[in-house]
Amino acid sequence: MAKQPKFYVVWKGLKTGVFDTWDECQAQVAGYSGAKFKSFATREEAEEAFRRDYEQFEGRNTKTPKLRPTALARSGVILDSICVDAACNGYPGDLEYRGVNTQDGTQLFHRGPFPEGAVNVGEFLAIVHALALLVRQGRDCPIYSDSRTALCWVRKKHSNTKLPRTTANRQLFDLLDRAHLWLANHAYPNRLLKWETEHWGEIPADFGRK
Numbered sequence: 001m002a003k004q005p006k007f008y009v010v011w012k013g014l015k016t017g018v019f020d021t022w023d024e025c026q027a028q029v030a031g032y033s034g035a036k037f038k039s040f041a042t043r044e045e046a047e048e049a050f051r052r053d054y055e056q057f058e059g060r061n062t063k064t065p066k067l068r069p070t071a072l073a074r075s076g077v078i079l080d081s082i083c084v085d086a087a088c089n090g091y092p093g094d095l096e097y098r099g100v101n102t103q104d105g106t107q108l109f110h111r112g113p114f115p116e117g118a119v120n121v122g123e124f125l126a127i128v129h130a131l132a133l134l135v136r137q138g139r140d141c142p143i144y145s146d147s148r149t150a151l152c153w154v155r156k157k158h159s160n161t162k163l164p165r166t167t168a169n170r171q172l173f174d175l176l177d178r179a180h181l182w183l184a185n186h187a188y189p190n191r192l193l194k195w196e197t198e199h200w201g202e203i204p205a206d207f208g209r210k
Contacts, residue, residue, distance in 0.1 A: 007046035011054040012036040018046045030071035035199055067201040069103055075200055079103040082130045083144045083195065085205035086122025092163060093117065095172065097126035099133070100205045102144065108133065116169040121176060123150030124159045126205075128179040131188050142191040146203045151192050157183040 008025035010016050013035045019025045022039075029035035036054040040046040073079055079102050086097040095117025098110040109129055112122070127150055130143045145151055153159045158180050165173050195203045202208075 006039040006041065007043045008037060008039050009046050009050045010035070010037045011050070016050075018043065018050050026067060026071055029201075030067060031074040033199065037201075066204060066206065072102070072200055077102065077144075077200055078142055078193075081142045081144055081193075082108060082134065083203050083205040084123070084126035084130050085146065085203050085207060086119050086126055087207040088117055088119040088122060091118055092169070095119065095122045096207070097122035097129070098205055098207075099126055099130045099143075102204055105204050111175075114169060114172040114175075116163075116166055117172050118161060118163045120147060120149045120153075121159065121161050121163060121172065123147035124153050124161075125175055125179055127151070127154045127192065128182060131190060132182055132186075134190055135186060135188055140189040142193050144193050144195040144203060146195040146197055148194060151194060154183065154192060 006022070008019045008022060010019065010025060010028045013028035013032050015028045019028070025037060025039075029037050038049070038054075040049060067075065069079055081102045082099050083102050084097065084099045086095065088095040092115075094113040094115055096110065096112025096114070099108045100106060101108060111125070111129070123145055124147075127143055127145055131154075134141065134143070159176060161176075163169070197203065
């Protein structure tokens with residue numbers, strides 16, 4: 001099956017407008033502070049979006065592309081790091097999470113799907129999983145997550161999920177309990193950093209299902 005073409009809108013960058021290729025778009029946004037851009041399935045959608053404000057599309061079912069490592073480095077991203085993300089098809093829903101090497105996208109771990117989960121729980125577990133992995137390896141590189149909630153929970157060493165415990169999600173809550181215990185009993189040198197999607201595109205660990 002032929003790959004569906006995409007069109008890219010840059011609202012804020014070196015040049016603004018609608019671009020036919022990701023390379024053209026990336027040239028306008030890489031290293032540009034506060035760049036605003038997204039992709040659309042058709043030129044008509046892209047041109048209509050460009051006539052409107054970026055904020056009308058922020059968080060909607062449009063795609064912010066992933067920048068290449070060289071562009072991320074120019075934007076200040078630390079490539080010697082782990083990026084984590086989670087995906088959940090509803091609340092509650094089937095949940096999975098993973099961590100990847102920021103430099104080349106190599107998947108380092110993947111867990112799930114777990115039934116009756118919540119995305120913030122997955123984001124939290126992904127960060128703790130990455131921390132445990134780095135501590136075992138003796139590495140002090142940072143971890144990026146695009147979830148402010150999960151980053152806050154990890155720093156407080158406990159999640160604050162309202163997700164109810166059920167028979168179906170028992171395995172997930174077992175992992176959550178183990179994560180709380182790990183945080184209570186371990187120190188770590190790794191920085192926990194917020195992935196700035198607006199500036200850097202989608203986090204490399206993104207599941208690509210938006």
